[in-house]
Structures are given as C-alpha cells and as structure tokens.
Amino acid sequence: MTPENLTPASCDLHCDTFPRVSPKKRIAVIPGDGIGKEVIPQAVRVLEAVGADLAFSHFDWGADRYLADKTTVPADGFAMLARDFDAILMGAFGDPRVPSNVHAKEILLGMRFQMDLYANVRPVRLMDASLCPLKGVEPNGVDFVVIRENTEGVYGDLGGVFKQGTPDEIAIQEDINTRKGVERITRYAFEYCAANKKGDGSPRRRALLCDKSNAMTHAGGLWQRVFKEVGGEYPQIEKQHMYVDALCMQMVRDPREFDVIVTNNMFGDIITDLAAGMQGGLGMAASGNLHPGKTSMFEPVHGSAPLIAGKNMANPLGAILTAAMMLSHLGMTARAEKIETAVLEAVRLHKTTADIGGTLGTREAGEWVAKSVAHR
Ligand SMILES: NC(=O)c1ccc[n+]([C@@H]2O[C@H](COP(=O)([O-])OP(=O)(O)OC[C@H]3O[C@@H](n4cnc5c(N)ncnc54)[C@H](O)[C@@H]3O)[C@@H](O)[C@H]2O)c1
Numbered sequence: 001m002t003p004e005n006l007t008p009a010s011c012d013l014h015c016d017t018f019p020r021v022s023p024k025k026r027i028a029v030i031p032g033d034g035i036g037k038e039v040i041p042q043a044v045r046v047l048e049a050v051g052a053d054l055a056f057s058h059f060d061w062g063a064d065r066y067l068a069d070k071t072t073v074p075a076d077g078f079a080m081l082a083r084d085f086d087a088i089l090m091g092a093f094g095d096p097r098v099p100s101n102v103h104a105k106e107i108l109l110g111m112r113f114q115m116d117l118y119a120n121v122r123p124v125r126l127m128d129a130s131l132c133p134l135k136g137v138e139p140n141g142v143d144f145v146v147i148r149e150n151t152e153g154v155y156g157d158l159g160g161v162f163k164q165g166t167p168d169e170i171a172i173q174e175d176i177n178t179r180k181g182v183e184r185i186t187r188y189a190f191e192y193c194a195a196n197k198k199g200d201g202s203p204r205r206r207a208l209l210c211d212k213s214n215a216m217t218h219a220g221g222l223w224q225r226v227f228k229e230v231g232g233e234y235p236q237i238e239k240q241h242m243y244v245d246a247l248c249m250q251m252v253r254d255p256r257e258f259d260v261i262v263t264n265n266m267f268g269d270i271i272t273d274l275a276a277g278m279q280g281g282l283g284m285a286a287s288g289n290l291h292p293g294k295t296s297m298f299e300p301v302h303g304s305a306p307l308i309a310g311k312n313m314a315n316p317l318g319a320i321l322t323a324a325m326m327l328s329h330l331g332m333t334a335r336a337e338k339i340e341t342a343v344l345e346a347v348r349l350h351k352t353t354a355d356i357g358g359t360l361g362t363r364e365a366g367e368w369v370a371k372s373v374a375h376r
Contacts, residue, residue, distance in 0.1 A: 030089070072102065094303050094304040115297070120265075125279060148264070159174045208261045251275065
C-alpha cells in the first residue's frame with residue numbers, strides 16, 4: 001500500500017486530518033464511469049444544500065484511472081473505506097473502452113463481497129401516476145422494498161468451462177447458498193419489515209420469500225426452511241411465498257400486493273429492474289448495500305449508460321434519492337425526508353430530465369432539487 005494511491009483525488013478534508021471524533025459523517029464519494037460522473041455531483045450538491053453535516057472525500061476509481069495506470073482498487077482500498085468512512089456514495093461502473101469491464105467487477109463486486117455488504121436494499125415507490133407504464137396505478141399503489149442477498153448466489157464466479165470451443169463444451173456456473181448467508185438476509189428482511197413504514201405512514205406488515213424452489217430444490221429448500229424458522233421469531237409479520245416467475249407476472253398485474261420481498265442475488269437483480277420500470281425507469285431507482293454496524297455503500301440502481309454519458313441528459317433523481325437513503329441510514333431522517341419531498345415536487349412539476357417527461361438537463365434538474373431543499 002502506498003499512501004498516494006489511497007489519497008482522495010480531491011477532498012475538502014484530507015482523510016489524515018479527520019479528528020478522531022468528528023461531528024461530521026465522513027462520506028467517500030466514488031462517481032465511477034459514464035453518467036455516474038454526472039449524477040453523483042448533483043447528489044452531493046443536494047446533500048450540501050440540505051445542510052447535512054457531512055465531510056466528503058472524492059475518489060477517482062473507475063475506467064479513466066484503470067486506463068491510466070491499470071489500478072482498479074488501490075491496495076488496501078476497501079480496508080481504508082471501512083476504517084475511515086461512515087458511508088460510501090457511489091455512481092456506476094462500465095466503459096466501452098474497457099471491454100472486459102474488469103475494473104467494474106473488481107470495484108463493485110469486490111466492494112460488495114470484501115466489505116461483506118450482504119443486504120442490497122431497493123425501495124420501489126411510485127411518486128406520480130404518470131411515471132408508471134401500468135394502467136390505473138396510483139402513487140401509493142407501488143410502495144414495496146426488495147431485499148436482495150448481495151454476496152452469494154451465482155455472482156461468486158465459481159465454476160468453469162470444459163472443452164471450450166468444441167461441440168462438447170460444458171459451462172458450469174455454481175449457485176452458492178450458505179446457511180449463514182440465507183439466514184442473515186432473511187433476518188434483515190424481517191427486521192426491515194418490523195422497523196419501517198410505507199410512504200403513506202402505514203406500517204409494513206408482510207414479508208414475501210421469492211425463489212424458484214420448485215425447480216431449484218436444494219437451494220430453494222434451504223431458503224424455505226430458513227424463512228420459516230426465522231419468520232417464527234416475527235409472529236406479527238405475515239409470511240408469503242411466490243415463485244419468481246409468478247411474482248414477475250403478479251408484479252405487472254397488481255403491484256399493490258407487495259410489501260417486503262426477500263430473495264437471492266440473481267432474482268433480486270432481475271426483479272428490481274422490472275420494479276424500476278414501474279417507478280419511472282432506471283433513472284428513478286435508489287439502492288443501498290448494507291451491513292448493519294459496518295460502513296455501507298449507496299448507489300443508484302442504473303449503470304453508466306454510455307450512450308447518454310457526457311450529454312447532460314441523465315436523470316439525477318435516482319442518485320439524489322440514493323443520497324437521501326444514505327442520510328436515513330446515518331440517522332438524519334428529517335433531512336432525508338426533505339430531499340424526498342423535493343424530488344416528489346420536482347416530479348409533479350415536471351422539473352426533470354426528458355426520460356420522465358421534463359425538459360431539464362442533469363445539472364438543471366439537480367439544481368432545482370438543491371434550491372428546493374435549501375428553502376424548506
Ligand atoms: N451498478 C453498476 O455500476 C451497473 C449497473 C448496471 C449496469 N452497469 C454497466 O453499465 C453499462 C451500461 O449498462 P446497461 O446499458 O445495461 O444499463 P444502464 O442502466 O446503464 O442503461 C440502461 C438504459 O437505461 C437508461 N438509463 C440508465 N440510467 C439512466 C438515467 N439516470 N437517466 C436516464 N436514462 C438512464 C440508459 O440510457 C439505457 O437506455 C455496462 O457497462 C454495464 O455493465 C453498471
């Protein structure tokens with residue numbers, strides 16, 4: 001490890017100068033690639049405008065850095081983030097100049113795995129009926145949360161290819177499901193359900209296990225047993241189960257049915273993009289990658305969108321809602337609510353980018369929300 005490769009690209013407070021007990025929460029900002037570099041500055045601008053007591057340090061991890069010096073994650077980088085920061089605000093990774101996307105994999109999956117950020121929390125809330133492609137769905141009709149297991153499943157890259165390039169080629173992709181991993185994400189989902197309210201203030205009441213245990217019997221059996229056992233500790237919460245295929249159909253037919261969904265890494269990845277389509281598209285979707293008690297990471301759901309990158313077209317609201325989620329996690333709930341209210345107003349007044357019906361650019365949409373929160 002060299003000190004210079006851990007130094008933030010630019011920061012208003014150098015890491016080494018943080019007092020031992022800082023009143024400010026320390027935020028590592030990693031915009032990444034493509035539109036990540038456009039939307040994350042808008043999220044930071046809104047955090048500054050809302051008066052949150054935060055100290056930002058900016059890091060240049062991403063394709064540019066990788067192409068310049070082959071660094072994906074600086075040595076000891078994840079340990080430094082865990083040690084020196086209260087939370088991480090991240091953009092997106094993926095760049096056509098790096099066809100293998102090796103940097104994206106090492107930064108994003110590396111962070112989730114090595115920092116053990118096992119709970120991927122994705123709230124799905126429709127802010128305005130006009131954003132939903134489904135007929136007759138009112139804003140409160142879509143308000144659920146997907147809790148996705150984030151460290152196991154098929155994303156561990158275990159497996160191999162045999163006889164590659166021949167007609168007899170065999171590709172094996174292992175699906176890892178540990179008792180510990182399934183139990184902790186299931187418990188997280190029940191705890192989340194018990195502790196959180198919906199946007200209209202009503203309590204969350206139902207936890208639903210989404211799996212494919214009819215076909216994937218071994219892994220599915222483990223999830224089923226654990227869900228039943230852990231669920232027994234939460235008698236006040238209604239338990240439900242759906243196969244992932246049926247759930248996709250039901251989500252389109254009647255999204256009102258859902259409250260808290262817990263699922264594995266791959267199904268969570270897929271159903272949350274489907275869900276994002278119901279709240280106005282990828283530009284509106286926020287997420288957190290959490291491990292209670294440890295430094296957690298917050299990122300908009302979307303990728304780096306190379307085709308619109310650099311054009312001031314990207315919707316910053318997903319990143320701004322992600323920043324609000326980070327504030328809630330850090331205990332600054334009043335400020336988080338201010339941001340959510342301002343975003344809601346921006347959507348209603350069409351002070352947004354074109355993907356959700358407005359005429360503003362990325363910077364102008366961010367500026368509108370920043371001004372709005374500053375006046376609240
Ligand atoms: N978490 C991440 O870093 C992450 C997630 C998904 C994809 N990726 C990477 O991003 C790159 C592009 O992937 P993709 O095209 O499949 O997904 P993407 O999310 O980047 O884009 C999908 C579609 O949604 C649109 N879109 C996404 N975000 C938007 C926003 N904020 N405002 C307006 N429109 C938006 C894009 O223009 C595109 O049409 C790839 O390299 C992929 O690997 C990274």
